[in-house]
Amino acid sequence: MAPLKGLWEPSLAADDRGLAYGDGCFETLRLSPAGAPLWPWHRRRLLAGAAALAIPLTEDTLDEALRQALTCCEGAAVLKLILTRGSGGRGYAAPEPCEPRLLASLHPLPARPAAHYRDGLATGLCQLRLAQQPALAGLKHLNRLEQVLARREVQQAGWDEGLLLDSAGAPVEFTSMNLFARFGDTLWTPPLTQCGVAGVARALILEQLAAGAGLATTVQMRSLSQLEAADEVFACNSVAGILPVRTLADWQWPVGRATLALQSGWAQIFQ
Amino acid sequence: MAPLKGLWEPSLAADDRGLAYGDGCFETLRLSPAGAPLWPWHRRRLLAGAAALAIPLTEDTLDEALRQALTCCEGAAVLKLILTRGSGGRGYAAPEPCEPRLLASLHPLPARPAAHYRDGLATGLCQLRLAQQPALAGLKHLNRLEQVLARREVQQAGWDEGLLLDSAGAPVEFTSMNLFARFGDTLWTPPLTQCGVAGVARALILEQLAAGAGLATTVQMRSLSQLEAADEVFACNSVAGILPVRTLADWQWPVGRATLALQSGWAQIFQ
Structure with missing residues (x-):
């Protein structure tokens, strides 16, 4: 996996398999002034999802994404991470090797009554x-x-x-x-x-x-x-x-x- | 639906619901020197899919996409159309009204033995x-x-x-x-x-x-x-x-x- 190139980009390639087939996983996690207290659970689930879909992903990649998120965010927010298998041909067969994409975006914590x-x-x-x-x-x-x-x-x-x-x-x-x-x-x-x-x-x-x-x-x-x-x-x-x-x-x-x-x-x- | 803005763009917004949830439909259709002989069937299916997902889509929009495809393509090719509900909030609820996206790309006709x-x-x-x-x-x-x-x-x-x-x-x-x-x-x-x-x-x-x-x-x-x-x-x-x-x-x-x-x-x- 390329080292988080495009992590915070507002767009992605139209031939991404996440779009074409939903070929990927995501997490939405709550950040607080204390950081990301549930990060170990989110990371574990995203790694398990990637493994089930045979999308290469390392713990270090995810930790670096979180570090960047916590750097640009103060207080309560929601971090959304989307992992996809990356760009791929026109067909269900995944490219070998694939170049997965990890996308991140920050959102306000939704208000609930x-x-x-x-x-x-x-x-x-x-x-x-x-x-x-x-x-x-x-x-x-x-x-x-x-x-x-x-x-x-x-x-x-x-x-x-x-x-x-x-x-x-x-x-x-x-x-x-x-x-x-x-x-x-x-x-x-x-x-x-x-x-x-x-x-x-x-x-x-x-x-x-x-x-x-x-x-x-x-x-x-x-x-x-x-x-x-x-x-x-x-x-x-x-x-x-x-x-x-x-x-x-x-x-x-x-x-x-x-x-x-x-x-x-x-x-x-x-x- | 906006009149096919971004139809042939190589990228799309990272907050598109097609990526987030697979919230859309697609068609891959074969173009020949004679045009797109199966277009009525593809159009019918895409319209039915859009209706089932409550994504606004008109026949005219699709016909215009095909017209553009046939203009830039000569001979045998594959046209891929992806319809999504467009950008949306962080959550399963669809924005009302939504602004659907239609993406098009041309590909060589795959060779089969x-x-x-x-x-x-x-x-x-x-x-x-x-x-x-x-x-x-x-x-x-x-x-x-x-x-x-x-x-x-x-x-x-x-x-x-x-x-x-x-x-x-x-x-x-x-x-x-x-x-x-x-x-x-x-x-x-x-x-x-x-x-x-x-x-x-x-x-x-x-x-x-x-x-x-x-x-x-x-x-x-x-x-x-x-x-x-x-x-x-x-x-x-x-x-x-x-x-x-x-x-x-x-x-x-x-x-x-x-x-x-x-x-x-x-x-x-x-x-």
């Missing part, structure tokens, strides 16, 4: 179902038309977020957030081995924050009807953090102790 | 299965990581092409060509309502060439094992045309009368 964090999101059930593709599940790759179509449903319905089921009808995630629910003292989230994006906030909760809040975790398929019986439900992503889910269509949940404890753990990371 | 047309392709069975997503099936959209991964299998195995099954194990298409087989006097091809790309050559055969060759057609799901009993098998796309399939792993088929008749019909179109 305080009520979303305090009272929760009003959500609905998307009609679009996520297709099951184990070869791509979990990756934050550039093939995101399902999310674009689902987000359109959310906008048209006026929901705060939309829950996505897989083609078998099991809940997977929201359009841009992962799904968690508490049953007693156990946090549950769906496995993402067939579809869905394995979020960094989800990983942080499973690997670190849940234990700090005294909660066990379980990752397994559960039916939509089981979700109704949850003691509380929340959504998360690494930019927005942790948001209670107040309603899903007619179902309602309280803002619960797990959500509050995890929000507190989250705040300590980004303080 | 004459033996592929005469003796047929040696193909294998890809391990990757196509995910079933009715909301996107049939469209030539920009989310093509499945094809990229499958094509990698083809290259590594040294096949001419690879057959893709859906997640239920039924044959759908090759990585960049549609699948046909003849059973008696009937041409069969799989439906593409759950996955796959509805090719222009496939449409031409179903709507026009099959009847000219005295063949009935049927579009239905069939199991892989039924394919073994076919009298002949062929693959097609609008750039390469019609190629017999000689083998799929251990199975073999002769170059049959349907393939020869359809190749002849094809040649008349592109003569």
Whole structure:
């Protein structure tokens, strides 16, 4: 990989395979005055995505991109990184060797209503179902038309977020957030081995924050009807953090102790 | 849509949603000294894809792009058109209104060994299965990581092409060509309502060439094992045309009368 040539360029070659086929991965990560506290997780996921797609990428390349981002940014912001296989011929076969591109851009941290964090999101059930593709599940790759179509449903319905089921009808995630629910003292989230994006906030909760809040975790398929019986439900992503889910269509949940404890753990990371 | 600004530019804005999410569609079409004989089919498919994704696009815009292509091109070539939703914010929600981009590029007609047309392709069975997503099936959209991964299998195995099954194990298409087989006097091809790309050559055969060759057609799901009993098998796309399939792993088929008749019909179109 060329040493980050064009990293901050506002344009890219029209023959890039990221455009042609979505042949690449991306990350959006939250920068704070403290730096990029979740960087190890974002870096790990982007390296895993690159490996799954056989796009060469090194840890050093990513660290240098982050260093440059932190140099030009003060305070809260969102860094978006896009990795593509680079320019390629007209055809699905990837050039060998390829010359990957890494693109970076900085964006303001989106403002969310305080009520979303305090009272929760009003959500609905998307009609679009996520297709099951184990070869791509979990990756934050550039093939995101399902999310674009689902987000359109959310906008048209006026929901705060939309829950996505897989083609078998099991809940997977929201359009841009992962799904968690508490049953007693156990946090549950769906496995993402067939579809869905394995979020960094989800990983942080499973690997670190849940234990700090005294909660066990379980990752397994559960039916939509089981979700109704949850003691509380929340959504998360690494930019927005942790948001209670107040309603899903007619179902309602309280803002619960797990959500509050995890929000507190989250705040300590980004303080 | 702006009147084709940037149509032939070699670069595009890095915040284009075609790159970010594969939010768009494309066409690759064969130009000949006679012009673009399959243009009505390509135009129809691109308009249908744009409609499915709610990207504004007019017939006139496309006709003007073709006109410009034919002006700068003499003889055989491939025209690639990429339609995207244009630049967009950081998030799946599409800007309203959006400013779509249409990108065009000309490429030499790829050379294929004459033996592929005469003796047929040696193909294998890809391990990757196509995910079933009715909301996107049939469209030539920009989310093509499945094809990229499958094509990698083809290259590594040294096949001419690879057959893709859906997640239920039924044959759908090759990585960049549609699948046909003849059973008696009937041409069969799989439906593409759950996955796959509805090719222009496939449409031409179903709507026009099959009847000219005295063949009935049927579009239905069939199991892989039924394919073994076919009298002949062929693959097609609008750039390469019609190629017999000689083998799929251990199975073999002769170059049959349907393939020869359809190749002849094809040649008349592109003569």
